[in-house]
Amino acid sequence: MKFKYALGMLFLLLQIGTIIYARFVPERYFCWAPYDEHTKYAISIKINGELLSKQHIKKRYHYQAVGWEPRAIENVFNLIWEYETTYGIDDNAQVQVHYSTNGHEEKVWKFPK
Numbered sequence: 807m808k809f810k811y812a813l814g815m816l817f818l819l820l821q822i823g824t825i826i827y828a829r830f831v832p833e834r835y836f837c838w839a840p841y842d843e844h845t846k847y848a849i850s851i852k853i854n855g856e857l858l859s860k861q862h863i864k865k866r867y868h869y870q871a872v873g874w875e876p877r878a879i880e881n882v883f884n885l886i887w888e889y890e891t892t893y894g895i896d897d898n899a900q901v902q903v904h905y906s907t908n909g910h911e912e913k914v915w916k917f918p919k
Contacts, residue, residue, distance in 0.1 A: 843876075846874055848872045849869075851900065853900075854898070879907060882905075899917070900916075902916050
């Protein structure tokens with residue numbers, strides 16, 4: 807019985823820990839709260855001076871080139887960064903993401919910085 811109690815407490819503490827951690831990082835994967843950010847975005851990529859089509863971008867990242875992100879926009883940035891620093895490292899891609907969160911002023915995120 808003590809083992810089950812300790813296991814249950816450990817499980818709850820791990821959940822509480824991930825929720826607290828998630829409140830202080832931009833990705834917020836484990837917040838367990840309604841998504842409070844809605845971001846419209848458009849991804850553009852140039853490789854060797856040539857602009858990729860929306861279909862090529864979708865094939866490259868397995869993600870829409872233009873769309874709406876109901877979670878933190880950092881999820882999109884992480885997806886691009888991970889691809890470009892691994893599979894696409896030799897492509898010398900220049901990526902820009904134009905985005906607007908919750909209707910605020912449009913911003914631009916670039917890779918590489």
